[in-house]
Amino acid sequence: MLVEYKKLLKNKNFYLSLFTLVLIVIxxxxxxxxxxxxxxxxxxxIYEKNENVLSLVSPHKQWVGFSGASNFAASLYYFIFPALISIALVDSIFRERISGNQNYMFLRMSRKKYYTVKFVKTYITAFLLFVLPLFLGVILVNLLTNQWEYTTYATSYKSLVEGTILLPDNVFAGDIKVLFSDLLIxxxxxxxxxxxVLGGLFASGYICMGLALSMFIKNHYLVIFMPQIIYIACWGLLTVLGKPQWDPFNLINPRQSLEQLSITAIVVTFLLQHFIAFVIYFMGVRRNRDVL
Incomplete structure (x- = not known):
């Protein structure tokens, strides 16, 4: 595993990926x-410094993923992250197979260990590349607004959900989340x-699916963009079928832009995505078992 991370740190695409993700977040x-x-x-x-109103105007709503569609960069992050993370990770097996370095690796370790390490390294790194820029965004928003404590908002949000807060109108009715309101409270x-974390796990699933498919695909560019292609294809297909509530793009977005979201959809989609990634990877390993 240490060898894999040493190779990753020497990969210019890793820094390109990280820089781009961080730049979008900033x-x-x-x-x-x-x-x-x-x-x-x-x-x-408008509301003459109404404390109940102002308590619900919280800086945390500008954390990446929480803001509305008007924040183009935040929406872009959730739209293009598979491609940006793929740049650093998804072609590692492909490059070593094409260069012949894979044969050298098989002399140093068993095939089982080689493919296991590749998968685990890719999964963990993809997760970190997705979540770390987002956590940085949280810190930056808090620093720039000088707001670190959100107890007042949580209390007001609880009252909003229960319908006990006194507001001049229903301007914040759209703030009530369909899922996981208890966490926000x-x-x-x-x-x-x-x-x-949920987004990071889905990101890892997409990248590992791309890693698995790289053992079947001969075009380098297609390998790089395969996770993004799958991500967009799911979005397009489920939109056409009228089932956007099953699309990971909507499931991992904290602002919950759909009312039909469900925990069942999150669990089933997550398990299905990872199952497919594991199966394709296993098939790819078996397909390449005749390599030295």
Whole structure:
């Protein structure tokens, strides 16, 4: 495993991937912070500094993934992450097979260990590449707004869900989440951690699916973009079929833009994605068992 990470750190594409992901997050943060300041001032004037209203205008709503579609960079992150992460990881077996380095690796370790290490390294690294920039975004938003404590928001949100908070109108009715409201009541941090980890696990599944398919595909560029192709294909197909609530793009998004979301869809889609990735990978390993 250590050898794999040494090779990863020598891979220029790893730094390109990380830099691009972080850059998108930084752009999203600055866009979100400006939006928060404008929204706070606007509602402060409209509702004459109503404390109940202002308690629900929280900076955490500008964490990447939490903001609305108006934050293009935040939406872009969730739309293009498979391609950006793939750049660093998905072609590792492909490159070693084409260069002949795979034969050298088989002399140093068993095939079982080689393919196991490749899969585990790819899964863990993909997860980290997805979540770490997002956690950085949380820190940056908190720093720029000087807001780290969200107890007041959690209390107000609980009252909003229960219908006991006194508001001049229903401007915040859309804030109530279909799923996992209990986590948001506990703390926005708990809700954020759950969704970022969930997104990271789905990201790992997509990248490992691409890694598995790389043992069947001969075109390098197709290997690189295969996770993104699968991601977009699922989105397009499920949209056409009228089942967007089963699309991972909607399932991993913290802002929950659909009302039909369900825990069942999350669990079934997650298990199905990982099962397919494992099966394809196993088939790819068997297909290449005749390699030295």
């Amino acid at each position: 752009i999203a943060v600055f866009t979100g912070v400006n939006t928060h300041k404008e929204e706070y001032l606007l509602l402060e004037n 506990m703390s926005p941090y708990a809700y954020m951690a759950f969704y970022y």
